[in-house]
Amino acid sequence: MTEVARKPRRFPLSTAIPLALLLLFVFLSIAGPWLWGTDAETSNVAVADQGISSAHWMGTDDLGRDVLARTLVATRSSLVLAVLATIVGGCAGVALGLLSAVSRRLGRLIDGAIGLLLAFPALLLAIFFAVLFGIGSVGSVLAVGAAFAPGFARITQTLTASVISKEYVEASRVLGKRPLYLTFRHILPNIGEPVILYSTIHIGTAVLALSGLSFLGLGVQPPSYDWGRLLNEGLTRIYTNPGVGIAPSIAIVLAGLTFNMVGERLSDILGGRTAAPPKLPSKQRGLDPAPARAETTGTTGELVEVRNLRVVYHTVDGVTTPVRDVSFSIAPGEKVGIVGESGSGKSMTASAVARLIDTPGRVEARTLRFLDADLLGHGTEVDRHLGRNMSVVFQDPGEALNPAIKIGTHLVEPSVIHQREPKPAARRKAIKALGSVAISDPARRFRQHQHELSGGMKQRVCIAIGLMGEARLIIADEPTTALDVTVQRQILRLINDIGEMTGAGLLFISHDIAVVSELCDRILVMYAGFVVEEARTADVFTSPAHPYTAMLLAASPDMDTDKSRQLPTIDGRMPGPGVDLPGCYFAARCPRADVTCTESAPPLRTLAEGHRVACWHPLTGAGAAGDDELTGVEAKI
């Protein structure tokens, strides 16, 4: 390992600038009156109405007071009023928003009022309320607060609506908790973060609004002053002495910008977004230890050949390896299944074969070949090759189809792009493809959108998309997990039929070993990024060699499971992608593990023809020994 992703700097510029400005304003609010109070208050008619000079950087006002000093001193009143106004508006708005989201009766009424008030510009509302609440500091704070309330109410309402439908709130209701409890224990803590961010940004807006009111003479009254008041006093002389306008203007703009930036940055940090994605180490990391653990079979003429595949992610938190060492091949027309629990790396493996791993992920392999294309290479030629010869079916057909685009476009697009086919021909082909996945009335479905189809239909469309090219390989990643069993059965049949019709190979990924065993010729069992067992389907369940495979088979009850017995279980968790172990990754959970297992990694070795296992103490084949609970389990199956 030459270079690990560098940690980002503690204070990137995007954090440092708003932070520095914020500190400056806080400092000015606290120390301003104390440092420049006398300069700001002492009138000296002798120097009245002076322009910009070295003695008075921003000139003096009509009583000879230093404009810069007055601007700096006014920071305190301007910002304190702005913060107060935001608090007033925030409290009123949050209360209204909560009420409208929680109460069924009042809800619609308040909702209507919020909508109406939001239709007016905030400043206009503020002026209206200022007249209502009376002129002066208190009146203007209340007015700006009232003008902000609808915005706060709306954001609270939206956030609350999303929290209130969460199951933890429902669980609380089932436990007999009352609305007040729900509000204070569940809703407020969970909407707090975004509301506080919204408030921070609004302090900036409040500075502007309050300055506006003071400028119009509705806000702070003399002898008190804030930036708006200063601007108001200086306006008549702006042409003779620009300083009286410039100084408070700069202050207002800077304050507004500062709070906006602070808010934005805060939300970035809390949302886990960094300023820039971490740079990947530029040097290609060598393929260290992992490779050469599998025996090379040296077969040729395979559709897909994967040797020592590894998928590495370099993130801010460090390096993770969701796929550690995977080798397999798929012959033309062969149906291969990958089974594993979540986190086993099965989907990543499929994505790597489909070239769908994006930065910050990186695919490393000794061999990663599809037909005669090297998938480790670059260039659009390879992508075009994949687009034509490989089709991918995902778990959630609703997500795979763009809701704004017609079903037909999804089908036609790849042919037009990858095969440069004329549109009318592609259209005819698409309708035929829809027909061949047993979709009724394909010409009508062609013009529909995805929301008009059921889940099973959508998955059929996804499969039909694959039929548009001359797919030599179909990768199906949990294609039936989101579907009902009866629909699952149809989709499995469809995938099988299409495989037989087109002669395409199949890589089928699932967490359900039963589903895989119904369809596939050969099964790979994955655990913690490794292939731990590979065997013909029949061998997997008659003689599983890896203890993990035996556990997978036994843990899930079937229609013959003895109801009087407990389901066999194993303790522990699968090691995550960030863990680096010297030995077998299953050892900690394995009843057969010994010192060898924890100290050295078992290679994927051949037990019998077509049966490979990565285990020091396999349950069957050469080296299988003794009776224990696992061999018992396996015998039961």
Added chain:
Amino acid sequence: MANLSVENLRVRYGAATVVRGVSFDVADGSVVGLVGESGSGKTTVARAVVGLAGSSGAIRIGETDLNACSARQARRVRRKVQLVFQDSRSSLDPRFTVEQCVLEGIDRSEFRRRADASRRVAELLEMVSLDPGLARSRPGNLSGGQRQRVAIARALAARPDVLIADEVTASLDVSVQAVVINLLRELQAELGLTMVFISHNFALVRYMCDDLAVLFNGRIVEHGSVDEVISAPEHPYTRSLLAAIPEVGRRRLLSDSAAEATAIGDRPAVGGCDYRLRCPVGPVAHADREICRTDDPVTEAGGRLHQAGCHFAHRKDGAGVPA
């Protein structure tokens, strides 16, 4: 402990009636399974029973009908029916600690001192085989199985008579699923819980339940003891569900097509038998079976064990004589 009895339950969402007259009984200390495809209304039944969805019809816990008693009484009795949700990621407040989650279920008037309540939490965590040392961690730091056990502990904290488990293992890996299922079975037997077990996984339902109700389009189409329904399914819908279960080593999904429904994806029919458009023994396959178009075979009364709402349920090939 008490039995749960649901009678002619109806739930409407806006203009759509999602549950259309469901009746079933769960005897004290027994487990009834609800199976059916998505949209069949099984989750809605659960939500109605615990009061998360407004419903009409009777929901009786022991002697009390929750839909016909005062709000005060309903609030008290409702605590006796608890629901465990499918996704433990969203059913636990991410800002709560494990202890706070479980504490939420405890009736605080039961314990005078906070320490006693904490002791009860530790007891409950032990009951679901969770390390009490996890009490201070947050749900985000737990595994899916651990989270689901916290959710079960929270439900048990309310000392329920009836526990509804709605797809509790659907988002778990098989190795973890086995742990949760073993735990539920143990707790059910130990505490004598009356239980409704909702799942799309027939094998799990068979393993967990005494009785079974099959839902289609918001109604129960077949109802009986688990063994009877599975060994001799009468309704063609039940048969198509059973025929679609993938099983290790059987390899029959791709070959056997006898019980396959004809056109899945079609909306349920209106008037007559609502399953007829998909039914392999109905008028789609046998044009002469006029009665399926005209008469609704599902009776809403329920109660009698092992009955199926089908005109041609009597024989396996569906070639029976209409009742």
